[in-house]
Amino acid sequence: MTQIAEHGQDRYAGATEGPLLLRRPYIIFLGDIENPFDAKTGFGLRDWSGEHCVGQVRLSERAVDLGLPEFPLRDSQGPWSGSLVLGVSPMGGAIEPHWIPTLARAAAGGLDVVSGLHQRLGDIAEVRDAARRSGARLVDVRHSNRRFDVATGRKRTGQRVLTVGTDCAVGKKYTALSLARALRAAGRDADFRATGQTGIMIGGGGIAIDAVVADFIAGAAEALSPDAAPSHWDVVEGQGSLFHPAYAGVSLGLLHGTQPDWIVMCHDPLRSAVDGLPHCRLPTLSEAIQRNLEAARLTNAAVQCLGISLNTSGMTAGSASAVLAAARGETGLPAVDPIRTGVAALLERLDAAT
Amino acid sequence: MTQIAEHGQDRYAGATEGPLLLRRPYIIFLGDIENPFDAKTGFGLRDWSGEHCVGQVRLSERAVDLGLPEFPLRDSQGPWSGSLVLGVSPMGGAIEPHWIPTLARAAAGGLDVVSGLHQRLGDIAEVRDAARRSGARLVDVRHSNRRFDVATGRKRTGQRVLTVGTDCAVGKKYTALSLARALRAAGRDADFRATGQTGIMIGGGGIAIDAVVADFIAGAAEALSPDAAPSHWDVVEGQGSLFHPAYAGVSLGLLHGTQPDWIVMCHDPLRSAVDGLPHCRLPTLSEAIQRNLEAARLTNAAVQCLGISLNTSGMTAGSASAVLAAARGETGLPAVDPIRTGVAALLERLDAAT
Numbered sequence: 001m002t003q004i005a006e007h008g009q010d011r012y013a014g015a016t017e018g019p020l021l022l023r024r025p026y027i028i029f030l031g032d033i034e035n036p037f038d039a040k041t042g043f044g045l046r047d048w049s050g051e052h053c054v055g056q057v058r059l060s061e062r063a064v065d066l067g068l069p070e071f072p073l074r075d076s077q078g079p080w081s082g083s084l085v086l087g088v089s090p091m092g093g094a095i096e097p098h099w100i101p102t103l104a105r106a107a108a109g110g111l112d113v114v115s116g117l118h119q120r121l122g123d124i125a126e127v128r129d130a131a132r133r134s135g136a137r138l139v140d141v142r143h144s145n146r147r148f149d150v151a152t153g154r155k156r157t158g159q160r161v162l163t164v165g166t167d168c169a170v171g172k173k174y175t176a177l178s179l180a181r182a183l184r185a186a187g188r189d190a191d192f193r194a195t196g197q198t199g200i201m202i203g204g205g206g207i208a209i210d211a212v213v214a215d216f217i218a219g220a221a222e223a224l225s226p227d228a229a230p231s232h233w234d235v236v237e238g239q240g241s242l243f244h245p246a247y248a249g250v251s252l253g254l255l256h257g258t259q260p261d262w263i264v265m266c267h268d269p270l271r272s273a274v275d276g277l278p279h280c281r282l283p284t285l286s287e288a289i290q291r292n293l294e295a296a297r298l299t300n301a302a303v304q305c306l307g308i309s310l311n312t313s314g315m316t317a318g319s320a321s322a323v324l325a326a327a328r329g330e331t332g333l334p335a336v337d338p339i340r341t342g343v344a345a346l347l348e349r350l351d352a353a354t
Numbered sequence: 355m356t357q358i359a360e361h362g363q364d365r366y367a368g369a370t371e372g373p374l375l376l377r378r379p380y381i382i383f384l385g386d387i388e389n390p391f392d393a394k395t396g397f398g399l400r401d402w403s404g405e406h407c408v409g410q411v412r413l414s415e416r417a418v419d420l421g422l423p424e425f426p427l428r429d430s431q432g433p434w435s436g437s438l439v440l441g442v443s444p445m446g447g448a449i450e451p452h453w454i455p456t457l458a459r460a461a462a463g464g465l466d467v468v469s470g471l472h473q474r475l476g477d478i479a480e481v482r483d484a485a486r487r488s489g490a491r492l493v494d495v496r497h498s499n500r501r502f503d504v505a506t507g508r509k510r511t512g513q514r515v516l517t518v519g520t521d522c523a524v525g526k527k528y529t530a531l532s533l534a535r536a537l538r539a540a541g542r543d544a545d546f547r548a549t550g551q552t553g554i555m556i557g558g559g560g561i562a563i564d565a566v567v568a569d570f571i572a573g574a575a576e577a578l579s580p581d582a583a584p585s586h587w588d589v590v591e592g593q594g595s596l597f598h599p600a601y602a603g604v605s606l607g608l609l610h611g612t613q614p615d616w617i618v619m620c621h622d623p624l625r626s627a628v629d630g631l632p633h634c635r636l637p638t639l640s641e642a643i644q645r646n647l648e649a650a651r652l653t654n655a656a657v658q659c660l661g662i663s664l665n666t667s668g669m670t671a672g673s674a675s676a677v678l679a680a681a682r683g684e685t686g687l688p689a690v691d692p693i694r695t696g697v698a699a700l701l702e703r704l705d706a707a708t
Binding site: 150151152154210211212213214218219242243247249252254256274277279291294295298 | 653
């Protein structure tokens with residue numbers, strides 16, 4: 001997605017305090033993590049931003065292997081350019097003490113170090129001092145030190161799709177990435193706009209919207225998808241859900257600030273309650289669509305729902321077909337699983353409508 | 355409202371990182387501000403927290419006079435206890451350079467200095483150093499350095515009213531203050547829960563909810579009105595509006611985290627569009643109520659609208675009566691202006707229902 005990020009970069013260049021931009025190429029740090037589940041970020045980077053991933057750093061033979069060349073961090077002192085990106089997120093979100101010398105060595109050699117973990121890189125003296133000496137940046141994409149204007153609600157030029165969901169972790173990021181990729185493959189001018197840490201790493205920039213100060217959520221979303229050419233598409237990664245008791249405020253501010261022309265409703269068909277909160281039942285697809293459209297009309301009266309994106313990864317082919325058909329039946333809209341079926345049905349509807 | 359804050363204090367004592375608490379008594383700093391409009395905070399403190407306001411500090415004979423005793427800041431070096439509260443908010447929100455020696459003198463003598471302005475007290479070297487030496491606190495209530503847990507949506511004990519609105523600055527704070535005062539006057543156990551800087555100063559504590567990091571809006575609101583006795587009332591000051599393109603996320607998170615049993619809809623009858631954003635038309639009262647109730651049901655299925663609070667301060671008595679009657683007619687609910695009519699009609703409905 002080189003062109004995507006570069007396109008974004010040009011349009012962000014005027015914003016002194018706008019979205020974050022990462023430095024490429026990427027070297028993926030995997031530590032000694034052996035459970036592939038804890039290396040989801042690394043796999044996501046390889047799968048969605050592979051052309052920018054030039055190497056991996058593993059601290060043990062048994063560590064997760066992304067199949068990238070081993071980066072010779074120990075064989076030289078640099079100077080290197082680009083970023084060492086932490087592709088791992090162990091339970092608890094802390095950086096293991098025995099990883100620190102490697103991170104410091106990367107920073108000392110001029111690599112930016114990029115982390116989506118809770119613990120801040122700048123709080124680790126050895127890494128901080130190394131970066132200070134070399135001029136490398138320490139980028140904690142989960143934390144935001146960026147400033148944004150308050151939203152105005154002014155209608156912007158260009159076209160926007162926002163992925164929304166019935167809950168957290170239902171495929172909003174993958175759906176947005178798939179749509180942006182498909183739009184570009186179809187010759188459209190499209191940017192993926194990241195709002196979460198993994199999306200930012202994959203897209204090479206963006207805004208961790210849940211780390212923005214509350215007053216500026218919608219303003220940050222406005223800055224994320226600025227005025228663009230009439231035929232340009234921004235595909236914005238959604239966050240949270242209007243139906244999540246902790247995160248609905250983030251979702252609403254993102255919805256208002258994005259002012260989408262289209263929303264895509266993402267859902268996990270195996271889930272009936274908010275993840276981890278069994279007392280919070282999820283809405284039906286129809287209700288979720290209606291409530292999101294109702295709220296979105298505040299900043300774009302013409303908003304429509306493009307279709308449904310289901311994560312059917314835990315299902316058999318037969319079950320997946322059945323839930324996709326049921327979603328079509330309930331809503332009268334195209335229903336896809338970006339991984340299983342691709343998003344062609346969504347693109348067809350866009351083509352028919354625009 | 356002594357008991358209100360002390361009650362709050364007890365219940366907050368367990369939270370190491372919860373809401374802010376201010377130190378009383380208050381001395382109100384008025385600088386040399388001559389326009390009463392720029393001293394709204396000072397008047398609000400005198401009117402709503404008068405029993406805690408023991409003095410005022412004026413730097414000129416022509417400065418706004420709240421009728422409080424002049425505090426002899428220059429006649430002694432302290433030690434004093436309590437807070438010097440900036441009761442002024444000049445255009446631009448900056449602290450005038452010639453105020454600084456007085457603020458530093460207060461801090462040197464042991465007074466906390468409390469400001470709701472944009473400029474941070476801690477960024478002023480003279481004040482910061484004085485406070486460091488004496489141990490006084492510098493409290494920028496507009497900025498939050500507090501941490502909160504993510505919301506859970508768990509139903510809490512006790513009863514809650516939240517003031518909501520069709521827009522910003524339509525009387526949500528005054529309505530909440532009036533209701534809390536009236537509940538206490540009627541012998542009920544009630545706390546005013548502040549969510550904005552002026553409310554925090556008046557109430558002696560609270561959370562500047564719009565300064566919280568987005569992920570924690572609802573969590574902060576949960577911390578603000580913790581479990582309480584079944585007969586206890588928290589009256590929570592609302593912020594923003596679900597219909598404001600910049601602040602709806604804050605309003606929704608506050609609504610979800612508060613999980614109100616009752617909402618009161620606040621409105622300025624002279625306003626037809628969002629303040630400063632003429633392209634954003636305001637909803638009708640009925641629509642505003644319905645949309646707020648719909649959203650609030652996520653965390654409290656039993657939520658109801660208690661009534662309407664109109665700010666009729668710019669209207670004749672006849673016009674005020676007419677708009678109040680029209681609001682009653684449209685919604686079938688009691689409609690009051692807290693200043694003009696008092697809130698007895700709201701209390702009657704609560705009494706009838708609980």
